Amino acid sequence: MPAEHHDDRHEHWAQQEQAAASASRDLADVPAVEVITTTAVHLMSAAAVKLGLADDPAMQTDLDEARKLINALAGLITAGAPEISDAHARPLRDGLRSLQLAFREASTIPDAVGKGPGEKWTGPVT
Template sequence: MTDNQNIRELADIPAVEVITRAAVMLMSAAAEKLGLADENPDESPHRDLDEARRLITALAGLVKASAEYLGPHARPLRDGLKSLQLAFREASAFPDEPGQGPGERFTGPVR
């Protein structure tokens, strides 16, 4: 496949689909960094809360900035984001103050 074919294929994909795919990739990566794919997340060799914080914050910014364009996709993305934020809080030995957790500057405090 040539670069021109790739560009044309991307040009045919609606923006909402590109945004949703990016959000799902961020969600999946954050879940991995939280160790959620393992039977015991606390013992996951993939757990890296610093990396998870970055991914969740990026996801929150994307969801916040694109919410008006997402239509019916907005709610599941917000729900997934909130679940990741809560999982991060639960995984933290010293949880952030409300409003200071990953992405909370975009979403507000998560409880």
């Protein structure tokens, strides 16, 4: 391997390591409630896109991917809700329920009640 290629790779790793250290310092200052809610919002947004609720439904809809994201979101909200205030948890639960209902509506073969995405943690959504 040429020396200059090795140096470029070393510099790249050094920059990545520095960025990771900076992110860790930044996260140390962020309250847990903010990390939980921000993560939930990212999962909600991704699930909405995969449900075809964004700009290009024909190209972006993927119900298998949406199911995975909704399951992860339901687990996070169920586990995280006791750790954050009801004022933070309530809108997250409402958003999750809306996504679960949108999934049921988008499915050509609906899941049995209680077997839809996230219902293992939330209970049946009808």
